[in-house]
Amino acid sequence: MSAADNIATILSSGARLTVPLAFAACGEYVAQRAGTLNISVEAMMLGAAFGSIAVASATGSATIGLVAGALVGVAVAFVHGILSHRVQINTFVVGLVLNALVLGLTSYLITVSTFTGHQVWQVNVPGLRDIPIIGPMLFVQRWPVYLLLAVIPLTWWLVERSRWGLELRAVGENPQAADVSGIEVNRRRRQALLWCGLLAGLGGAYLAVGEVGSFNQNMTAGRGYLVIAAVIFGAWRLGRTLIGCVVFGLADAMRLALPALGVTMNSQLLIAAPYLLALLAMLVFATTHREPRALAQPFQRGTT
């Protein structure tokens, strides 16, 4: 293979590995802007990955599986929202419990059931796919990738231009002020979580029925945490958050490509690479940005 081919391969696989992160990051970004430091994004992704394969296997349609996966993400978000923005349980505790619960549950269910493999169809644009280096990355992808390209501007528009988004930002910055302005703080936060669940669900489902075609135990392997890191790395701006996702995705692609390129490294170390990168990124950026002021602060009327 030529060097150009190698680069094209890495870019193309980097793009594929970025997609689940980017979906989930669009969701996590919204949740955090509304003030929820949502760590159950891992549970949303993992649950969705399992759900998508299970439903795809039962219906024979990978697309129905993808939709089902998104709904699993929404379900996790719904539970999280009720527990932390209605019953007011500490959001980290809720997130940790949900992550452990979904990991345990899917690990058990995969041992007692057998699923057939399914994958959503691939877009393959003749002509354009032959553009050197970037052709395969842009024009040979499974269809949810192109859905992502619509989700990103939609998310930006929702947060920055819609009234819902304005209210979300207000709620994430100063819930007391939002409350006296007549905004239902916890309701907005639950809605933001549902959006997060939908997109994290799509991301997780893409991992299963898009990328791999099957489910294996702990399939997301901490990708949800990388997504949280990307939002922080991106200083709560969508563009920078997505750049973070691309960096993590490329790091992952490098990990997969290096052995094929003849570079031998300890494979465990390679697996750790994206997370190491996330840690370094946070170290560099942790001091420079301004987070939503009420991030991770619960709201209850009457407490000041």
Next chain:
Amino acid sequence: MDVDDKLTPALTLRGVSKRYGPVVACDAVDLAVRPGEIHGLLGENGAGKSTLMKILLGLVHRDAGTITRGTEPVEIDSPQVAVELGLGMVHQHFSLIEPLTVWENVILGDTGRIDRAAACAQVEEVSRRYGLPIDPHVRVDRLSAGERQRVELIKCLRRDPSVLILDEPTSVLTQAESAELFTVLRRVVQAERRAVILISHKLAEIMAATDRVTVLRRGAVAFHGATKDTTAQELARQMVGREVSLQAESAALGLLPVERPAPVAGADGTEVAPSAAGPTQEKPAVLRLREVTLLVGGLPMLDRLSLDVAPGEIVGLYGVEGNGQATVGELLSGLLVPDSGTVEIDGRPVDLVRPGALHHAGLGIVPEDRHHSGVVLDMSVAENLVMKSLAGVTTRGVLSRRRMHRIAQRQMTEFNIVAPSPDTPLRSLSGGNQQRVVLARELSAGPKALVAAQPTHGLDVGAIEDMYVRLRQAAAEGVAVLLISTELEEVMALANRIAVISSGRIVGVLPTAEATAERLGMLVGGVSH
């Protein structure tokens, strides 16, 4: 202006009560506010004003009583309902979202699609109608306190409220800005027949700006009547529940003119250079800030600020909120580290990065926000009292509760701290007693210098008086006292010298004897001489 008593009130409260456990915050309060009047609601802190307003805004649910809007009884169970009923409130601590622009803040809580152009046009229209100039595209965190209040007012007025409530609106304003505000309010009631409720603990303000006044004392209505038929003295008596005679009290209540105390022994009032509190004192300064610059978010909160405090004197650091006094307070609490410049105590620079360095160097601090950085509310009185001198009550890492109790008992007696026992959680004490705990702890450590930041904020008159006496006493005993305050009366009543801070710089230092409200007002406004 005369108000017809037969007019249907815009808002009527009858027998409204609210208890928090054993504490009665509001006790069968009656209040009627008519269209076209400014109704003053006067009371000490803790008299129930805030609770009453929270009930009106749907933030707190009342236990008993009725609320009538016009002729209709209403239930206000959420802020959304309050807005729909035409009740608008300008909050004491602004309820604006700082990273959002003016117009975004103004339309918060509306429904429907966002129309940026229409929103901005509306902001400009309201701003023109009331004479509240503001640029709708500016982000709120770039605005001064006075401008933020304009935004709050515009936000309220745009929703066309029939009752406008202002909670301590002048606490962050200069005198000129306050006057401007009252002009706008006059227009709101006279031309548009709205009702205004003005909550305040400043008598002068109530006397000057209101048509009727209701005085709350310990949750109950103590007085009600037309402002022109009463006097400030009378209101003061109703508010406190006894004759007000002490100078400190009058000053605290905003009754002018202010008496100037004789200089405390050990201090002198010699002329001082206007640009820095220069070392013209005979005794060398104990507390010295030298060219301190402190940036917050890239903006200078303190700009090469220099200030000296000699032993035995009280220096008042005066200015309008948001000009850097709070930053000085936080700096001297050890919460902030300056970007350049030094803080010296007794001639030695203090390494501000080390936790507790200022305390060990001999600086006592009564912080502005005691709940934030002064005390631990859920710990006991005794624990709070010994918190900074744990070495004295521990043996090889084991806490001696007996010694702790003994020390606490002694300080409670000495400082008149009223609490059932040293083991009472601090949370259940009144604000005044909590503040006494802070003061007792700081003074018991035998500080060389004491910083008191807004020491009487939120205190009742008795506690204010007590605080004044203690601060004077500390100065008389040779402690260098820095009083950081936004209350002109307080600074005039206590300080030997007044340093005026504006935009993070000391713009002038005057001996109190030479300070007049006009001179200080000009300095505060940034007019240097």
